[in-house]
Amino acid sequence: MSTLLTHIAISDGKIKRSSLEVLSHCKQLADQNGHTVEAVIVAPEASSFTDEVQKYGASKVYTVEDPIFKNHMNTPVLKALAKVMEQANPYVFAFASTEGTKDIMGALAANQQAAVLPDVSAFKFTDDGIQAKRPVMAAKIMANTEAKGDTILVSVRSGSYDLNESPTEAEVVNIDFSMDEGELKATLREIISASGDTIDLNEAEAIVAAGRGVKDEEGQKLISELAEILNAGIGASRALTEAGVYDPSLQIGQTGKVVSPQLYIAVGISGAIQHVAGMANSKVIVAVNKDADAPIFDVADYGIVGDLYKVLPPFIEEIKKIKG
Amino acid sequence: MVPDVNAPIQIKEGKLIQDADRMILNAYDASAVEEALVLKEKHGGEVEVVSVGAAKASETIRKALAMGADKATHITTSGDELFDSGSYARILAAFFSDKEFDILSLGKQSQDTDSGLTGSMVAxxxxxPYTTNAVGLEIEDGKLIVKRQGxxxxxxxxxxxxxxxxxSNDMNEPRIPNLKGIMASKRKPVEQIEIDDLSMDDSALEANTQVVSYEEKPAxxxxxxxxxxxxxxxxxxxxxxxxxANVL
Structure with missing residues (x-):
């Protein structure tokens, strides 16, 4: 019997849904293969999240609490996770794929001499390791990739698995942690543009994404209006984040965020492969573009060929009516 | 050096078939080179590029030299090895272990696999000390100030x-080498070394992950x-x- 350890990421005082998706999947795999599933929370008030975590079937929850974890910094996080791994001795350690995860995955694998499969869209056990599906070549192709070893790290794209509650009584294990200033290899000076109350794109049920076709403030206003009635997050293509129109943290695509909401509305986005790589797993895709030959229409479930300035106002009005 | 993801690709019996001539400088590595050149222009110093790869990689190395890097080391492979990110990281770490440098600037991931592991592994x-996904670099009082996208x-x-x-490739637009740069690159030194020249165990080269097959993503x-x-x-x-669609 081996241990599947799941990392529970905390953002803005909440557990990230994508972490619970991974935990749900690990619980299912553990049940099928006779393994146990455990979880780890590294956060200033980690123990306040243990109740929610045990709803998803973790039999043991490790907590590492320290004010230093308020903002992501790789040195303390690596130290904490190495300490938990020493104690939990997991066969598989699974993460939701976030920027925070990407920042430490390679270093943790090197530190623990573990095999590592980053950013997968599915994984399962084989006889002597795990096999994962990884999107490669700008997400045009799936690579079936195997990892072998005594310890395997894996990170999973958000939206890959459904949430599945499976309540248990978890044993909570608090891990002592301290860190001297001197141990901090890198220092965080400041956070420049925390997006504050905007909706986290990795967690959003709906996303309205703006592209080059959104040319001015009037266009941005339409995007905001549409996002507001749908309670959607706002995303953008690289063209608009580079131009400084939208915050870089809103960029969707191979370079930016990979998202998979229930509803993705691409407005004025042509659909370059780098953008499509970041949103092709959305459940329902709507595209608005005046160029009928734009490649975005190849992936859209509903393609509206038209000028966004003429299409969006009645579209917004109609959705308002439906939502009543 | 990566295959051009924009070039046509086919899958035959689980194997990826590509036009092998379309190997390019990884866009993220190009940004890493560009940023190193900008820092050199502002603060002085020297830019050395290091690449691990088959003979073909000499073309991408030459491109980095044409952009303005001063010299290069090409750690040669046959191209047939089944290396993973860990193998490459251990090769690079073995190479850098006895070298002096101030900043190791790497691409955040490779365009073909998007793994994004090697940089933090090497570190x-x-x-x-390291950080990832940089979108801006400055040097202040001998320290590197990194703006990173979290x-x-x-x-x-x-x-x-x-x-x-x-x-990240969001930090700059890598310069396109001009004719002068291309001419100059031909006179710049490229040291070729083999993995055997590095002091590392054969076991350190072994990959513990491996692609077993490729498949078309359900379109x-x-x-x-x-x-x-x-x-x-x-x-x-x-x-x-x-x-x-039932999504409202």
Whole structure:
């Protein structure tokens, strides 16, 4: 019997849904293969999240609490996770794929001499390791990739698995942690543009994404209006984040965020492969573009060929009516 | 050096078939080179590029030299080895372990696999302070100030040197080598070394991950396309999102 350890990421005082998706999947795999599933929370008030975590079937929850974890910094996080791994001795350690995860995955694998499969869209056990599906070549192709070893790290794209509650009584294990200033290899000076109350794109049920076709403030206003009635997050293509129109943290695509909401509305986005790589797993895709030959229409479930300035106002009005 | 993801690809019996001539400088590595050149222009110093790869990689190395790098080391492979990110990281760590440098600037991931592991692996193996996904670099008082894109905002991270940083392609537009640069690159030194020249165990080269097969991603079917009067088609799609797609 081996241990599947799941990392529970905390953002803005909440557990990230994508972490619970991974935990749900690990619980299912553990049940099928006779393994146990455990979880780890590294956060200033980690123990306040243990109740929610045990709803998803973790039999043991490790907590590492320290004010230093308020903002992501790789040195303390690596130290904490190495300490938990020493104690939990997991066969598989699974993460939701976030920027925070990407920042430490390679270093943790090197530190623990573990095999590592980053950013997968599915994984399962084989006889002597795990096999994962990884999107490669700008997400045009799936690579079936195997990892072998005594310890395997894996990170999973958000939206890959459904949430599945499976309540248990978890044993909570608090891990002592301290860190001297001197141990901090890198220092965080400041956070420049925390997006504050905007909706986290990795967690959003709906996303309205703006592209080059959104040319001015009037266009941005339409995007905001549409996002507001749908309670959607706002995303953008690289063209608009580079131009400084939208915050870089809103960029969707191979370079930016990979998202998979229930509803993705691409407005004025042509659909370059780098953008499509970041949103092709959305459940329902709507595209608005005046160029009928734009490649975005190849992936859209509903393609509206038209000028966004003429299409969006009645579209917004109609959705308002439906939502009543 | 990566295959051009924009070039046509086929899958035959689980294997990836590509036009092998279309190998390019990884866009993220190009940004890492560009940023190193900008820092050199501002603060002086020297830019050395290091690449691990088959003979073909000499072309991408030459491109980095044509952009303005001063010299290069090409750690040669046969191209047939089944290396993974860990293998490459251990090769690079072995190479850098006895070298002096201030900043190790790497691409944040490779365009073909998007793994994004090697940079932080090398940093950990060399026990260097590091940060990833940089979108801006400055040097202040001998420290590297990195603006990095985090999950919800941008973070300013201060790193003592020597350190490692992985670069996003959002930080700059890599310069296109001009004729003068291309001519000059031909006279710049490229040292070729073999993996055997590095002091590392054979076991350190072993990959513990491996691609067993490739498959086409189930293509998303293009759905319905609506053309005509903007007002009409906008309302029609809104209705369908409610009644058919059930996502409102």
């Amino acid at each position: 950990e193996l060399l026990n260097l 999950d919800t905002g941008q973070e300013m991270i201060e790193l003592p040197t020597p350190c490692a940083v992985t670069c 998303r079917e293009a759905g319905k396309k609506f053309e005509g009067e903007a007002d009409e088609i906008a309302r029609e799609v809104a209705q369908l999102l409610d009644t058919e």
